[in-house]
Amino acid sequence: MRMSDFLVRELGRRQVVLFFLCASMLYVLPLILADFPYIDDNWRRLAAGNAWAGQGRLFADWFYQALTFTDGAPDIFPLPLLLATLAMSLALTRLTFHYFAEPTLACCLVPLPLWYNPFLLQNLSYQYDGPIMALSLVAVIYAITFNGSTRVQRWLVPAFLLALAIGLYQISLNVFLGLCAVELVRAIHHRQRWAKVRQMLGSKLAQLGLGMLIYSVTAFPFMEHSERSELLSWGSDPWLQSGINFARVLEKTALLFHGAYAWVFAVLVLCALVGFVRLSRQSQLRKTLLPSLVCLLALAALALLVPGITLLFRDFNEGARTLMGFGVLLLALFYLAHLALAPKCRRLPLLLIIPLMATLSLSFAYGRVLTMQKTFATSALYSLGHDIAEHRELREAKRIYLAVTYSDRWLVGAAGSFKRLPVLHYLLNVDYYMLAENLPSAGVTNVVAERERRNATHVGYLGYPPLVESLYYRIYLLGDYGFIVMKEPPHGRLLQW
Template identity: 35%
Template sequence: MLNQKRLSRNEVTLVFMVLSFVYIYPLVHADYAYIDDNWRALHQAQDAWRNQGRILLEVLHRFLTFTGGTTNIFPLPLLMSVFALALAMTRLTLWYFARPCIFSCLVVLPVLCNPFFLGNLTYQFDGPGMVFAVVAIIYALTCGVEHAICRSLVSALLIAVSLSLYQPTLTLFVGLAIVEYVCGVKNRMSTREALSLVAQRIAQLIVGCLIYALTAYQMAVDRRGDFSVFDAGWFEVAGQKLFFAMEQVYLLINSGAIFFTVFLLVGAALAFVFFMRNIFDMKGGVASKFIVAVLYLLGPLILLLSIPGVMLFLAEPNLDARTYFGFSAVLIFILFLNYEGLGRVFSAARWVLVIPILFMFAFCYAYGQVIIAKKELEMAMAQYIAKDIVSEGALKSIPVFYLVGARTGGNWLPRGHDAMSYMPVLRYILSSSNVLLHPQFFPRLGINNVVGGHRDAFNKLVASGSVGLPILDTKYYWVYVASDAGYIVMKEIHDSENYNDNP
């Protein structure tokens, strides 16, 4: 059958290039400044990347822009990084499958099409570096150097490179290694080879982390990457993070996706149990087979833990979608087992794998529409404020305005309400850090004197009597004047987001 035709390396690469560029089109089309993009575009990055232990991201951006600053050349870096990822996914496909077909490519595609990866791809400055970090992880896993020690050193170095671009990618290496291990059991490798493979991956992981700790991590001064204290309370905090992550994953399963989700999970479970029987046929002693079986059974549990991944061990309380690199490996694991299981029942049944891929593409395009809606609302809000600043007599001569954001409602989005009702995880991916309006948004409207303000500082001025009645009181914000500064204070938005609630 045509769909089962063995693909050459070039054909596999072509498949990934076409699908990858179709997938990222909504993000390129939206051209949305996401969270940090607003201030990085104004060359305010300074040493932020190196202070987070991500020095190679700074080097990468300077190399791509031929500047010493943070010049925005979007979408060129994203296109380049996705091209590199297409090559890496080709390599991973050939690593897992001796005779790859079009469906083999679909199994590996979630490396890019992980719904929780959309936030990473949206970043115009950080995003390409995160993609290159994934590329480094894949090359670390598929390193083909013949000598074992040299191969492990090269893999460890690539892991360190990935960490120097974006640290949470570490969990992707763990997840992909588990898929590799299950693939080895399916192929009935000897128990000695299987255990040697596990030992090599663990060694590569440890050495890679050590290289990173002794190099790029030495520049880190940002406390977000600090490890949490390992005490009795750690298990409770880690458990809460894991439970929260599982809740967000569950939100992906909307009413239209329940049937095929259950089908894929049941199919994966049956295939997992079926391939476990191969352990009895593997060459090796009883003790080694027992260890292989234990590790095999631990695989799904480790995959689940890899979804929040390293965030379980960090003091950082925020658990944003962009850290869920391990979910890519979970999706690959499920699709791989279904690919192998369905192929043994009826090869044409592998067409089922097209459905989850279509879901991922539909989800991405829905997200693209949501960030366009967000961009339009931000523009409208900024225009309302800009008009008041340039037209109100009492505000024209104010040298600086402090923008004090609302405590809630950062992702209040009437135009996106319908999409986020049917796909609730879209709101989570949009991120609570993505506030309604950033002060760095105003320069594009010719307003160059709006900077970030703090509500606590403003409240102290109010308490001391330094701020009187507002000069302007609109639906969405107040404008106050105190001394030689203005304060734009955003109101809490309590209006219904649903347009259909109107009588």
Template identity: 40%
Template sequence: MSAVSQPGSLSRNGEVPSPPVLYLICLLAIGVHVLPLVLADMPYIDDYWRAQAAGTGWLGEGRALTQWFYELLTFSGAGPNIFPLPLLIAVAVTAHALVRLIQRFFTVPRAVDALVVLPLWYNPFFLQNLTFQYDGPTMALGMAAMIYAVTLEPRRMGAWLGGAVLVGVGLGFYQVTLNLFVGLCCLDVLRALRLGEAAWPLLARRVCQLLIGCAVYALLALPFMTDPRQALLPLDGNLLLVVVQRLHVLGAKVALLLATPANQLVALALAGLALLGAGADLLRILRGQHAWVKTLAGACCYLLAIVGVPAAVSGFMLMFAGEMYQGFRTLMGFGCVLMLLFYLAQRPLAAWHRHAPWLLVIPLLSMLALAYAHGRNLQAQGELGKALSYYLGQDILSHREFEHVQVFYLIDPDDSDGWLPAAVGADARLPVLKYIRQSNYMLFPQMMNRAGIERFYTPAHFKSAPPNGWGRDDVVAHAGAAVLRRPFYDIYLVGDDAYVLLNSRRKEPAAP
């Protein structure tokens, strides 16, 4: 059984790795995780129009630093697609931020301690953020800014103010990183209690740091914001009920991670070890040499920090009136929950055997395998999109009925629901993959532009005649019979406009 040299850190048998070695470990671990996304090279949702128009548009959304990042990096004042360069930059910066986090949480850092902080990046729901070729890297930079903010010592005025500025920087990249900062602050309080430091003053300094950071963000982004965010939920008697219902929905989606027996076993073991670690910490606090008032305050602060970490998973996103809270890309705070479990589980493992903390690599391997499965599904989705655009392009170019068409409108099926035939097996065994992919579309107009056929639009761009908002039934009623029917789409003509009604499950052949 290995001895504990200081509360919160483990004694070191052998040479302590230098910061450059720790950096290489984190860099390699993150690089291996993003490799399937780089190999898939699949544009995702907004990436299509941004790449075609070299567009930005983040300034009006309150993400000024994201826009300035691309304008400066491309030396163009615009946003041409330079993927994966932004992602590689984000990987390098985040790896260094994780090293700083290791040094803060462990007074004698070891190579195995890197396993404790890697869940911040390996978070399965963060995969959806990284899937965006434009937004993903800047979301990762926002994460790095929040990590740096926590690693700066808040007891020194200069570092404290620097951390507040970094909070504003993180918000300028992606507002949801605020939840991540709250979760990291709760973890920092746990670290302080393990080291026997005063936790309540630290918590107060973190709250002030958060408020100043939000003020910095307001000065940085609000003057440029032209696209107001969604309205908040009304403050009435139904507020608590709505929040509880949303938590239930999110809990059901998070539970999809436990769809396989192996993941259930790993999660159960990790949770059990974390409970042992938390129990040991509480006993140490209760047996301290302080007055009973300080002891009780320390125990309450510890429990409050424990509760605060899962509360920060969705955080303020639960208060929006729309459906934004359901997107997995808003669950960056779940990485803090995983780090909490790893941080608490490491101590009982180390007490059992000095090499036992390496067992934490098992849940990390599970998350890594999920990333590679997601990458393969993205590649299959890209291949399906290319095939559909090729089929549709061939039909348009080979039929005279479409020679004089002025505009083509794409109307996705109402029941697509992430339809991807090549991923049927993977989605059935790992249901969380479909929600991470969240691809309720078959074709974007920009996909047809890549095939050399322009003049494609979606229903949002319908002209005044025919009227805006035409649905599938309206097109069929006005156009009559389809000019062309194919397994994946039907093409109708209304005047000089053509309507491509995409089909998925409705024409899918029955499984043998």
């Protein structure tokens, strides 16, 4: 069989699974090779602890307890990520056959943005949380594609899957609502009757309501109250605040569209618009504009669901890990672009591989940045550990307070990559020199991060002579207590070769 025939012929389920397994593993390979403990991973590795139940994510605790055969979470990376990637491959296979009765290679490209979401790289950077977030996506996909033989199955199974997804990571709710919007676009494309469309949407909303009810009696009671869980106050113009938060999300997502990436995604949007026009022509044939209007509203909802429910919280989190809905928006664009390209030529939809390759390239660039960050963090760790070990007063200090100083100039080695791909800095989100949780791995156990009193920072302002002077920090000793104060990173120019 010729290669050109393989590109356009129908694929079997095994072939589709194999394709997604290879594509999914390739996307996370840079993160596995970097092997960088990301932010919360540091204290979790130190304590082999979980503590997800207090965040309303009880099933995350259960996952690691089952996987490690303990009541905690010992470090077993990359096993959880490998298992989650395998599960995602099976889920994407199921979604492909849900969208296309006779899938070709080009059809397999349509659901892949759920995994090849550029902002999902930050989620997957967490060696502990990343697999949990991925499994929440898997649960949502199975919930949206499940079609049981009885009405009870069609209601209960998706509801339990949604409760599982929310109990793993609440932001996956955005993905479910986004996939419901895609279902609406598909229904319009397949010219389904409005009565059937209303029934489909009603059943999805009923499944969601029942899933949230199951979640409220299982995982939610374990959630501890915190400021992060407080909603916007209705007395302080919540719509204005939500609009401001959405503008901040737009500002962050704009970092992705830089250089040739902007042209690639502009062409993708153009192809999607052509697909939308095809749907509009179907509406004209039916002598009504309602399908076009509904499709337009679905796309607007998908854009709003990029941050989704995070817009409703008082403590708004603009981190890339909350933008899981961006993958669904890309999926919708891919679906519309496929509608535009497929009727012209069976091979044309294969052009969708270009934006996927751009995202894959970004993944490998991000992996290299993580490797550089790991090298810098290791150097900083042993530099600080060496300075403390060299001075008996610091070794025997009752406590050493570490100042928490943030800057975007610590990682000089990645300055070139940050300039060419600004989104990399947003994805990395590591703007500190050192975490106190890192130091026990260097044999130093008396260092803690300063708290609200900002002990170390205030000492740095008082003009005491430092016991240790380094390029990036000063260490002071006052009585039995030490204080590590960070310097502002130097403004250095990269050498031009």
